[in-house]
Amino acid sequence: MTAVAAREIEFRDALREAMSEEMRRDTRVMLLGEEVAQYNGAYKVSRGMLDEFGPRRVIDTPISESGFAGMAIGAAMLGLRPIVEFMSWSFSLVAADQILNNAPKMLYMSGGQFGCPIVFRGNDGAGGQLGSTHSWSVEGLYSNVPGLTMAIPSNPYDAKGLMKTAIRCDDPVFFLESERLLGMKGEVPEEEYLIPFGQARVARRGDDCTIVAFGRPVHLALEAAEALAKEGVSCEVLDMRTIRPLDAGSIVSSVRRTGACVVVDQSWSFGSPGSEVASLVHRECFDDLDNHVHRVHSADVPTPYAHALEQEYLPNPRRICEAVRSCLYRA
Amino acid sequence: MANRDRPQTEAPGEPFMNVHGAPPSGVVRHEHPTVDAALARAWLRQMLLIREFELRCMQAYQDKKIGGFCHVYIGQEAVAVGCVAAVEATDPIVTAYRDHGHALARGMEARHCMAEMFGRAGGCAKGKGGSMHMFDRAHNLFGGHGIVGAQVPLGVGLAFGTKYLDEVVNGGRSSRVTLAFLGDGALNQGSVHEAMNLAGLFDLPIVFVCENNGYSMGTAIARGTTMGHNISAKAAAYGYEGLVIDGMDVLTVYAEMKAIVERVRSTCRPVFVDMRTYRYKGHSMSDPRKYRTREEEEQYEMDDPIGAIKGHLEARGMTEEEFKALQRDVRTEVRGAMEWSESSPAPPVADLYRDVYIERWGTYTGSSQPEMLGGAENAPQFQAFDPKADLL
Ligand SMILES: Cc1ncc(C[n+]2csc(CCOP(=O)(O)OP(=O)(O)O)c2C)c(N)n1
Ligand SMILES: [Mg+2]
Numbered sequence: 001m002t003a004v005a006a007r008e009i010e011f012r013d014a015l016r017e018a019m020s021e022e023m024r025r026d027t028r029v030m031l032l033g034e035e036v037a038q039y040n041g042a043y044k045v046s047r048g049m050l051d052e053f054g055p056r057r058v059i060d061t062p063i064s065e066s067g068f069a070g071m072a073i074g075a076a077m078l079g080l081r082p083i084v085e086f087m088s089w090s091f092s093l094v095a096a097d098q099i100l101n102n103a104p105k106m107l108y109m110s111g112g113q114f115g116c117p118i119v120f121r122g123n124d125g126a127g128g129q130l131g132s133t134h135s136w137s138v139e140g141l142y143s144n145v146p147g148l149t150m151a152i153p154s155n156p157y158d159a160k161g162l163m164k165t166a167i168r169c170d171d172p173v174f175f176l177e178s179e180r181l182l183g184m185k186g187e188v189p190e191e192e193y194l195i196p197f198g199q200a201r202v203a204r205r206g207d208d209c210t211i212v213a214f215g216r217p218v219h220l221a222l223e224a225a226e227a228l229a230k231e232g233v234s235c236e237v238l239d240m241r242t243i244r245p246l247d248a249g250s251i252v253s254s255v256r257r258t259g260a261c262v263v264v265d266q267s268w269s270f271g272s273p274g275s276e277v278a279s280l281v282h283r284e285c286f287d288d289l290d291n292h293v294h295r296v297h298s299a300d301v302p303t304p305y306a307h308a309l310e311q312e313y314l315p316n317p318r319r320i321c322e323a324v325r326s327c328l329y330r331a
Numbered sequence: 332m333a334n335r336d337r338p339q340t341e342a343p344g345e346p347f348m349n350v351h352g353a354p355p356s357g358v359v360r361h362e363h364p365t366v367d368a369a370l371a372r373a374w375l376r377q378m379l380l381i382r383e384f385e386l387r388c389m390q391a392y393q394d395k396k397i398g399g400f401c402h403v404y405i406g407q408e409a410v411a412v413g414c415v416a417a418v419e420a421t422d423p424i425v426t427a428y429r430d431h432g433h434a435l436a437r438g439m440e441a442r443h444c445m446a447e448m449f450g451r452a453g454g455c456a457k458g459k460g461g462s463m464h465m466f467d468r469a470h471n472l473f474g475g476h477g478i479v480g481a482q483v484p485l486g487v488g489l490a491f492g493t494k495y496l497d498e499v500v501n502g503g504r505s506s507r508v509t510l511a512f513l514g515d516g517a518l519n520q521g522s523v524h525e526a527m528n529l530a531g532l533f534d535l536p537i538v539f540v541c542e543n544n545g546y547s548m549g550t551a552i553a554r555g556t557t558m559g560h561n562i563s564a565k566a567a568a569y570g571y572e573g574l575v576i577d578g579m580d581v582l583t584v585y586a587e588m589k590a591i592v593e594r595v596r597s598t599c600r601p602v603f604v605d606m607r608t609y610r611y612k613g614h615s616m617s618d619p620r621k622y623r624t625r626e627e628e629e630q631y632e633m634d635d636p637i638g639a640i641k642g643h644l645e646a647r648g649m650t651e652e653e654f655k656a657l658q659r660d661v662r663t664e665v666r667g668a669m670e671w672s673e674s675s676p677a678p679p680v681a682d683l684y685r686d687v688y689i690e691r692w693g694t695y696t697g698s699s700q701p702e703m704l705g706g707a708e709n710a711p712q713f714q715a716f717d718p719k720a721d722l723l
Binding site: 056 | 532689
């Protein structure tokens, strides 16, 4: 291996590199959404893309989520590969019919005639004191729907590799980014790479308890694991990277080894990726477990505004540590 | 050309004698369009086929061979037939759930359409769609869609897509026009207005064909829609043309639509059409039509679109015997479609999990089954981009 000076870039730049590289490679790909072009993106993810690709391929839309999501789905039915930016996934709710009824069901209800190769992407999750309507974690709500894939990167390297896979994917991809992470820096090689869907990353090795996490909560789980290590508890942290498909194999083999499992999912607990993982582990690792799966979610309330309340609402390292200790009968 | 006067009844509590209200000036029926007689006869046959097909559907529904919701097109045949005749086979079409007529007019075989309703493997969507979801890739029919109005943003996307493909991907000129059909009730959906705005904003080659049959289920247009007597005026708010067409006369529909489509093809400016029509049957199979009078129905029945084209062809020499032969012909075709559909097998149960995803990470059998394990060996292989193979 040649030693190349590691290049560090921000999460948002990793996303943009992925989109730009794919747009250079394939003219079928275009980006559309509110403020993506002239404003350079509400969160500057698409900065400079209008200059490179022009207004035919980097397209400012009016505030019509249902209209432009549906429009992009129609274009995808023709074989184009639109990337649709939602300023926030919270705003995708007004386009719910288009993104849930049309995109993921088109292939099925047309008997395999029309697919929908499209990427919907944007900010997901609370933490910016944006109050109840703007703080959605849509993992639980949307992952319920068959026919879509859902990716949720936790770092710049994964963001780029998963985004490139998303753009080349023939199925609709719901790509959940976190505004909290957009400024995060991380190593991203110059060479091209793709990260396959359905392949978790072991973010930390450990023997006593498996912590399964998605997206930003991976960092909270790592913080918790660090604290627990000081107590002599060794945690394995799995960064799932995609929710659909779910890398059940990595979860199962880790839990069979550790015998304990905590899942951290920032969406609400009722009918969620967290409950799905719990069910999976109970089914596949029943004889390996010393305790039931413990779950850390956002509190089962609308997202509060006040900073202290919001921090308590979100999964946080303290709550994760408590869950691990309880799971290991160390509480 | 005769101006068709349909007076509006205003008295509250009075039944609507004419559900559409007075037409804005300019609704005309073309009495002497220069259409080739053979072409006109082909349209008559298509309209007879649709009507026969729909009558047999109603029967099959009573016999419980068709399940779910089923909406028939009887009375509106001239719209689909005239509009489809006015576009090229490569022009995309998308419509709502009242879609059998569009499918047949577009060239889908009656048996594939009927088998879909029977829920058989031989259906156009292999029995996965049903009455509301007629899809036909070979004929550029991008579906019947069940959510009121939801197909309209898709139509705008098809127009965006053909223009993008022609101009950006292939470096040529925009050459295709999309027809997006919607009901008059759909005009009250937000997504439709978002889509209409986008079409105007982005200069998209699309014709919104609002099949104004005067009712959304039991709601007469005046009860649910502002400016119900003149909905084409709404197009002005989006900066483009809105026209009214007599949708009970296929010759008029064709002549007007042909001109509109060619205009849209060359200008890439959308057009909205208030296509005046009437459904003779209930909204779906379970509608006793208590919300309208028999008199009103009779008034529109005297204006039967099949009668109109038949009269036109008779004036040009078609004999009663020739007409009867056409009727026999379509009856035979639909009977054949019924028999074929009966003998088409039910979809195999293994198909339940097919066509959920194109890419497979192992065999798909539902969420988080162990078969869905990740791993490099299951990573999808990406094909090089081949526009000729991939794109429509
Ligand atoms: C979003 C939504 N709301 C309600 C319905 C139930 N529904 C089906 S058809 C219909 C009436 C639509 O009327 P119109 O658009 O005029 O079409 P037509 O049936 O006359 O062809 C309604 C209310 C639906 N399918 N989708
Ligand atoms: Mg109607």
